[in-house]
Amino acid sequence: MEQPVINIGIMGVGNIGTGVARILLTERELLASRSGIRFNLKTVVDTDWERDRGVDFTGVKMGTDAAEIINDPGIDIVIETIGGYEPAFTYVMQALANGKHVITANKALLATRGRELFSQARAHGVDILFEASVGGGIPVIMGLREGLVANRILGIYGIVNGTSNYILSRMHQDNMDFAEALREAQAKGFAEADPTLDINGVDAAHKLAILASLAFGGLVNFDRIPVEGITGVTPLDINYAKSFGYVIKLLAICRFIGGKADLRVHPTLVPEEHLLAAVNNELNAVFITGDLVGNTMFYGPGAGQDPTASAVVSDIVDLARNMLARPRGECFSCLSMDPEKDVPLLPLDEVTNRFYLRLYTLDQPGILARISGVLGENKISISSVVQLETHGEKDFVPIVLLTHEAPEHALNKALMQLREFAFIRPDILRLRLFHA
Amino acid sequence: MEQPVINIGIMGVGNIGTGVARILLTERELLASRSGIRFNLKTVVDTDWERDRGVDFTGVKMGTDAAEIINDPGIDIVIETIGGYEPAFTYVMQALANGKHVITANKALLATRGRELFSQARAHGVDILFEASVGGGIPVIMGLREGLVANRILGIYGIVNGTSNYILSRMHQDNMDFAEALREAQAKGFAEADPTLDINGVDAAHKLAILASLAFGGLVNFDRIPVEGITGVTPLDINYAKSFGYVIKLLAICRFIGGKADLRVHPTLVPEEHLLAAVNNELNAVFITGDLVGNTMFYGPGAGQDPTASAVVSDIVDLARNMLARPRGECFSCLSMDPEKDVPLLPLDEVTNRFYLRLYTLDQPGILARISGVLGENKISISSVVQLETHGEKDFVPIVLLTHEAPEHALNKALMQLREFAFIRPDILRLRLFHA
Numbered sequence: 001m002e003q004p005v006i007n008i009g010i011m012g013v014g015n016i017g018t019g020v021a022r023i024l025l026t027e028r029e030l031l032a033s034r035s036g037i038r039f040n041l042k043t044v045v046d047t048d049w050e051r052d053r054g055v056d057f058t059g060v061k062m063g064t065d066a067a068e069i070i071n072d073p074g075i076d077i078v079i080e081t082i083g084g085y086e087p088a089f090t091y092v093m094q095a096l097a098n099g100k101h102v103i104t105a106n107k108a109l110l111a112t113r114g115r116e117l118f119s120q121a122r123a124h125g126v127d128i129l130f131e132a133s134v135g136g137g138i139p140v141i142m143g144l145r146e147g148l149v150a151n152r153i154l155g156i157y158g159i160v161n162g163t164s165n166y167i168l169s170r171m172h173q174d175n176m177d178f179a180e181a182l183r184e185a186q187a188k189g190f191a192e193a194d195p196t197l198d199i200n201g202v203d204a205a206h207k208l209a210i211l212a213s214l215a216f217g218g219l220v221n222f223d224r225i226p227v228e229g230i231t232g233v234t235p236l237d238i239n240y241a242k243s244f245g246y247v248i249k250l251l252a253i254c255r256f257i258g259g260k261a262d263l264r265v266h267p268t269l270v271p272e273e274h275l276l277a278a279v280n281n282e283l284n285a286v287f288i289t290g291d292l293v294g295n296t297m298f299y300g301p302g303a304g305q306d307p308t309a310s311a312v313v314s315d316i317v318d319l320a321r322n323m324l325a326r327p328r329g330e331c332f333s334c335l336s337m338d339p340e341k342d343v344p345l346l347p348l349d350e351v352t353n354r355f356y357l358r359l360y361t362l363d364q365p366g367i368l369a370r371i372s373g374v375l376g377e378n379k380i381s382i383s384s385v386v387q388l389e390t391h392g393e394k395d396f397v398p399i400v401l402l403t404h405e406a407p408e409h410a411l412n413k414a415l416m417q418l419r420e421f422a423f424i425r426p427d428i429l430r431l432r433l434f435h436a
Numbered sequence: 437m438e439q440p441v442i443n444i445g446i447m448g449v450g451n452i453g454t455g456v457a458r459i460l461l462t463e464r465e466l467l468a469s470r471s472g473i474r475f476n477l478k479t480v481v482d483t484d485w486e487r488d489r490g491v492d493f494t495g496v497k498m499g500t501d502a503a504e505i506i507n508d509p510g511i512d513i514v515i516e517t518i519g520g521y522e523p524a525f526t527y528v529m530q531a532l533a534n535g536k537h538v539i540t541a542n543k544a545l546l547a548t549r550g551r552e553l554f555s556q557a558r559a560h561g562v563d564i565l566f567e568a569s570v571g572g573g574i575p576v577i578m579g580l581r582e583g584l585v586a587n588r589i590l591g592i593y594g595i596v597n598g599t600s601n602y603i604l605s606r607m608h609q610d611n612m613d614f615a616e617a618l619r620e621a622q623a624k625g626f627a628e629a630d631p632t633l634d635i636n637g638v639d640a641a642h643k644l645a646i647l648a649s650l651a652f653g654g655l656v657n658f659d660r661i662p663v664e665g666i667t668g669v670t671p672l673d674i675n676y677a678k679s680f681g682y683v684i685k686l687l688a689i690c691r692f693i694g695g696k697a698d699l700r701v702h703p704t705l706v707p708e709e710h711l712l713a714a715v716n717n718e719l720n721a722v723f724i725t726g727d728l729v730g731n732t733m734f735y736g737p738g739a740g741q742d743p744t745a746s747a748v749v750s751d752i753v754d755l756a757r758n759m760l761a762r763p764r765g766e767c768f769s770c771l772s773m774d775p776e777k778d779v780p781l782l783p784l785d786e787v788t789n790r791f792y793l794r795l796y797t798l799d800q801p802g803i804l805a806r807i808s809g810v811l812g813e814n815k816i817s818i819s820s821v822v823q824l825e826t827h828g829e830k831d832f833v834p835i836v837l838l839t840h841e842a843p844e845h846a847l848n849k850a851l852m853q854l855r856e857f858a859f860i861r862p863d864i865l866r867l868r869l870f871h872a
Contacts, residue, residue: 023586023728033653034585036771131583137729139583147567147575149470150459150749217469275735278714283731292459292746293573295719296736299711300729310728313586325761335472 005038006320009069011091012082013046016105016132018053019309020079024316025055035317037324043069066091070098077319079312080104089113096120096128101323103315105132105308111206111222114213118331118339125329127322128337129315134160134207137307138300139314140286144214145336151290153215155436156254160207162282162302163191163198164230164250168267169280171238172247178231190282190303200229201250201265208252211286212263215254218341220263226348228266232429237358240400241269241431244384247277248431260346269356270434289436349409354383354433357403359418360396360425367423368399378414380406396425402433441474442756445505447527448518449482452541452568454489455745456515460752461491471753473760479505502527506534513755515748516540525549532556532564537759539751541568541744547642547658550649554767554775561765563758564773565751570596570643573743574736575750576722580650581772587726589651591872592690596643598718598738599627599634600666600686604703605716607674608683614667626718626739636665637686637701644688647722648699651690654777656699662784664702668865673794676836677705677867680792680820683713684867696782705792706870725872785845790819790869793839795854796832796861803859804835814850816842832861838869 008024010017024031024041032038043061045068061068069075070091078095080102082088088109092102097120104110110117110133121128131141135158144153159165163185170181182199185191197203205227209220230250241248246269255262270277275297279285284302289295301307322332361367372382385401403411411430419426444460446453460467460477468474479497481504497504505511506527514531516538518524524545528538533556540546546553546569557564567577571594580589595601599621606617618635621627633639641663645656666686677684682705691698706713711733715721720738725731737743758768797803808818821837839847847866855862 027586030588031586034581034771036766036768137726138732139579142583143575143579143734145470146754147578147750148746149753150463150467150746152466275711275714278711290573290746292742294737294740294743296574296734298579298732298734300732304730306728307730310584310586310726314583317585318582321757321761325757330472332472335470 003038007042008077009043009075010079016308017081019305020312022055037320070094077101101127103129107133107206111209115339118337122331122334131315132308132311135284136302137310138298140298151292155289158252158286161204166190166282201227204252204265212254216343218343220343226264260344262346352405355403356431358400358429362423363397374417378410439474443478444513445479445511446515452744453517455741456748458491473756506530513537537563539565543569543642547645551775554773558767558770567751568744568747571720572738573746574734576734587728591725594688594722597640602626602718637663640688640701648690652779654779656779662700696780698782788841791839792867794836794865798859799833810853814846
């Protein structure tokens with residue numbers, strides 16, 4: 001039977017783009033036999049062709065100007081592996097305007113400019129796929145959108161930043177401090193030279209915005225997601241959490257409550273018997289609860305050339321099927337990322353949580369009574385408290401406590417009151433406990 | 437935009453069929469908004485309409501004869517939720533011959549009659565989808581076939597039988613014996629009244645045949661898969677394994693070595709730090725290693741009305757997209773389940789493994805030397821051995837040992853020799869250790 005041919009252009013032949021090109025060039029036959037479609041890498045564009053990428057580009061047009069792809073009527077699918085905001089955004093908007101389908105791994109772009117991108121795609125009857133934007137090689141976007149298509153999504157709990165997970169894992173398993181674990185992550189290639197967006201939670205929030213959008217079928221206003229990173233977590237917290245039976249993980253959380261989305265990224269105490277607690281080092285996992293399926297989890301590598309390229313190529317095959325299904329042009333992905341629908345957010349203040357509080361106080365009598373008094377006034381009850389015996393330290397000593405469920409606004413008020421006490425150091429750490 | 441309409445018939449409105457009908461009838465709008473396609477449940481057929489299924493079938497034709505679906509030219513997709521071999525097989529073959537696409541959760545049928553089914557589908561240009569046949573609600577078939585489409589699959593390690601996993605979990609966590617754990621599984625609805633196919637490994641082997649077929653792109657000769665169930669595992673084995681740092685799980689294993697498939701189902705000692713060791717109770721998980729993606733895992737409920745129906749409905753949506761993509765008729769699933777391709781099997785004898793051996797011996801001096809002598813003659817070296825001090829028992833006492841890697845044929849020979857010793861009871865238990 002004659003196989004349809006799909007022509008592809010790659011903009012940005014860096015780490016991921018090179019991986020995609022290599023698969024398309026070396027696995028032509030495998031992909032054709034599995035999909036019934038032939039994929040032809042027609043053009044690759046990058047500003048630098050000095051560097052040897054270890055790929056034989058024979059038969060592929062190698063250009064330096066994105067217009068060679070964007071304006072080529074012979075190209076069906078454009079792969080954006082430039083990264084960052086510009087010029088990636090402009091190029092993608094132009095490609096969509098020219099009737100080309102786009103595949104991207106660019107979570108920052110999708111999370112912050114999604115509305116413009118999907119509006120443009122819908123207006124021009126083309127598609128945007130983005131499997132590699134969350135969870136690297138894990139087919140979690142497909143799992144959520146297609147595998148769980150019959151489900152109303154109740155909750156998503158993602159370990160979606162490999163750098164943070166690596167650091168927290170090393171702190172937990174080997175008693176490292178944050179700086180030491182970060183240096184090791186950098187040495188092993190699991191953290192960038194500038195790890196800011198990884199350790200401050202923003203990268204995880206980008207991915208959360210994408211997952212929550214898919215789960216709801218609209219778009220999230222990224223700027224309104226509350227985000228806390230892992231920089232405040234110390235070995236002392238890791239060890240106290242461990243003694244209570246918890247592992248600290250940076251979670252991207254999406255829960256739907258009364259039609260609104262409770263979205264947030266923060267370090268979370270996960271019970272050690274929960275499957276998410278067993279997801280270690282640089283690996284990622286997304287735990288999804290659906291009304292029909294119950295609890296599922298998708299696990300795997302969240303980054304790296306080959307895993308990420310594997311996800312991009314799965315998008316290519318999927319998109320090619322859509323193209324053959326809708327030759328008249330329709331934005332299939334706009335059905336689940338509707339640019340005209342806002343995901344309504346539940347303000348964090350209205351959410352209830354269980355909390356972990358770590359305070360440094362002067363070693364004086366009656367202090368625990370004062371602290372529990374403040375919490376009690378705010379109707380927050382304590383479930384566990386640990387204040388180890390000290391030996392006449394003149395300096396501040398730690399008190400750690402876990403609360404029962406309490407509203408965020410009540411805890412915020414209590415924290416303000418606690419910070420006014422001269423015997424409490426102002427650097428109180430507040431973490432949250434996992435709840436489904 | 438006008439939405440295409442797909443007409444559906446369900447043969448067999450039992451537990452799963454009822455779940456599928458309920459979703460199609462109550463989530464029409466959700467499915468249409470997510471897929472751009474309208475799904476119309478036209479006909480349901482069952483032999484018994486006395487029983488109240490808690491579903492309002494208004495507007496749906498309710499019949500007692502499968503021909504009302506099979507011979508209705510207005511029906512596009514036939515869902516087979518009858519189960520078992522006959523009449524399910526005959527009905528599916530007829531439906532395919534009449535140009536209807538088929539969705540089934542019937543792993544026994546797929547594993548044993550796959551060649552006839554997919555040949556029929558190919559001959560008539562229609563498709564067979566079967567997401568619910570492995571891992572219940574977990575989208576692992578889609579993940580393997582589409583999400584990992586760019587990967588050569590290196591290994592699959594599945595906990596795919598909920599009954600066995602429940603029993604082993606209870607034995608591990610609560611020191612129950614097999615019979616007690618089985619009774620509890622039956623009481624909680626995680627085991628059938630007749631659990632034979634679950635505890636003897638055959639159900640897991642059915643699922644393994646499907647996964648291995650997809651991974652290779654051909655069909656597995658089911659009868660040639662070596663299968664061991666969990667009935668020989670005792671609390672003593674669970675506890676010895678635990679003391680060595682392992683959890684015993686019934687694994688369905690597929691490894692590709694030199695172009696051949698090493699397929700088997702057996703209880704396996706999984707290191708307690710491996711993610712599969714954390715998959716407990718009735719839950720399922722499939723751990724898949726691809727050449728590009730590395731290690732991934734798909735986790736969730738392996739059975740139950742709603743999870744299984746969720747998977748069937750994801751097939752309906754997926755299939756509808758294929759139908760629109762290939763209006764001229766093509767068996768898309770035949771690309772990955774090619775009925776003309778055999779999956780070449782590696783005989784178990786040629787595989788090497790690490791082994792757990794549990795022997796009951798008389799409490800006499802020199803016995804360990806005799807046992808290690810036999811193993812040594814067969815070039816099998818021991819990595820750990822435990823023989824607890826006994827207190828003059830006249831009866832047999834256990835010796836447990838772990839070996840290093842050794843060929844299966846060498847171990848079989850050693851076992852034969854050991855069984856000849858009068859001081860060893862013939863019921864030697866041989867388990868295998870997990871290796872990637």
